[in-house]
Amino acid sequence: MSVLLDVLGSVIIGAMLLMMMTTFQIQLQESSQRILYVATMVDNMDMAATKINKTFALAGIGMPVDSVCVIAETNRVAFKTFWDCNSDTLSTTRHTIEIKIADTANNYGKALIISQDGTPMTNAGYIFYIEAISFIYYNKSDVVTNSAGTVRSADVLLTFRRDSNGAGNRPLRTNIQVKCYFMNSYLQGA
Amino acid sequence: MNLMEMILALLAVVLFTTLSLSYNQSIWRQTDYLNNATLTVQASQLCHSVLDEADAKLFSKQLDISNLVTTYNFTRTKTYSHLAQTFTIKAVAVDCDSLGGNLSSPNPNSFFKRIVVTVSGPSSLTRPVTMMRLYTKTFM
Numbered sequence: 001m002s003v004l005l006d007v008l009g010s011v012i013i014g015a016m017l018l019m020m021m022t023t024f025q026i027q028l029q030e031s032s033q034r035i036l037y038v039a040t041m042v043d044n045m046d047m048a049a050t051k052i053n054k055t056f057a058l059a060g061i062g063m064p065v066d067s068v069c070v071i072a073e074t075n076r077v078a079f080k081t082f083w084d085c086n087s088d089t090l091s092t093t094r095h096t097i098e099i100k101i102a103d104t105a106n107n108y109g110k111a112l113i114i115s116q117d118g119t120p121m122t123n124a125g126y127i128f129y130i131e132a133i134s135f136i137y138y139n140k141s142d143v144v145t146n147s148a149g150t151v152r153s154a155d156v157l158l159t160f161r162r163d164s165n166g167a168g169n170r171p172l173r174t175n176i177q178v179k180c181y182f183m184n185s186y187l188q189g190a
Numbered sequence: 191m192n193l194m195e196m197i198l199a200l201l202a203v204v205l206f207t208t209l210s211l212s213y214n215q216s217i218w219r220q221t222d223y224l225n226n227a228t229l230t231v232q233a234s235q236l237c238h239s240v241l242d243e244a245d246a247k248l249f250s251k252q253l254d255i256s257n258l259v260t261t262y263n264f265t266r267t268k269t270y271s272h273l274a275q276t277f278t279i280k281a282v283a284v285d286c287d288s289l290g291g292n293l294s295s296p297n298p299n300s301f302f303k304r305i306v307v308t309v310s311g312p313s314s315l316t317r318p319v320t321m322m323r324l325y326t327k328t329f330m
Contacts, residue, residue: 006195013202020206024213031220042227049235140250153246157272174228175272179239181246190250 037172041129041160048112048127049178052156055097055114056180058083061090065185069151072137076100077154079182085116101133109161131161131173140190152190153181225314229275233309236268236277237321240307248325255327258303259283267311275312282306290324301327 060068062082071078078098084091095116102111108128113120120126136155139145156178163171244262247253253261262283269276285293285300293300303325310318 009195009199013199016206017202020210024209027213027217031217034220034224038224038227042231045228045231049231053238140252159272175270176228176232176235177270177272178235179242181242183242183246183249186246186249188250190246190252 034172037162041162041172041174044127044129045158045160045174045176048130048158048160049176051114051127052099052112052158052178053180055085055099056154057183058085059097060182060184060188062094063184065152065182065188065190066149068182068185069137069148070096071098072135072146072148072151072154074134075132077135081184085114086121099133101130112158129160129162130158132159133157151182152185153179155179222314222316226316229273229312229315230317230319232270232273233277233315233319234321236279236309237307237319240279240281241305241321241323244305244323244325255303255325256298258305258325259285259298262305273312275314277309277315278311280308280310282308286324288326290322303327 059079059081063080067080069077069079076099078096080094080096082091082094083089084095085097096118098113098115098118100113102113104110110128110130112127112130112133114127115121134157136157137145137151138153138155139147139150140152142153145151158176158178160174160176161171240262244253244258248255248258262281265278265280267276267278283303283305285297286302286304287293287300288302290302290304304322305325306320306322308318308320309315
């Protein structure tokens, strides 16, 4: 009886040890994935926010304030400017800049597309790992508006997503909200 | 099971528990890093938005630079639906010298104003994020 109890106790302790080690390995793998995610995603979030803010800030150069924004939808925005965003120089021709996300995802998730005259820009054409984008537009008095002609600023909500490697694990998501201003419209008195 | 075996079993349990606590603590710490990193990016954008708002209002003359100090001294809160956390925004505007330093005596006619925005609040944001912008009166 005593030997049986000893064997049973050893089996229980051994099983506990095995379970614990397995759990540790899984947790270690998950936390290393999270660290990797944070290291790359925070940089990606910051870059996306900077690019969007800069693109908004250069909108409307040489345009009357009520003709700057031409499309103000909840998931895409388009505006006109005499700034060439590809070469970062003042242009003699008017350009249309559009910000939206791609309809379909690839291995890097969906892409945030910033395009000039229908062609994605070479320096900021694609920013990946985007799941969703939404815009809330404001007029000169900071009141929500849906009329493109009255838009002077916008809240841009970006949701980033990356799938976990482990089967059954939840995808990793982070969000950032950026307030962007049509500074050139404000320079003209808004 | 004799006494020695019982002590060994007890030591094994203590060892497993210590290891488990140690692992869990490091995982919690890493989750905190994740939350802190995300909130720091959001908080810095919040600082930018307050300073950009001041820029926009000054550009459009909705706000005169002489009123900057009275307008941008406030403490308010901001809640984002996607974070379900509340940020506290504290803006402090003062008259200053050309380098942003404090004046020895207050001078409301100073050509230079400084706004310091500090965002704090959520417990996961371990340190408040602070940004400063110096404004110069150029149109006399």
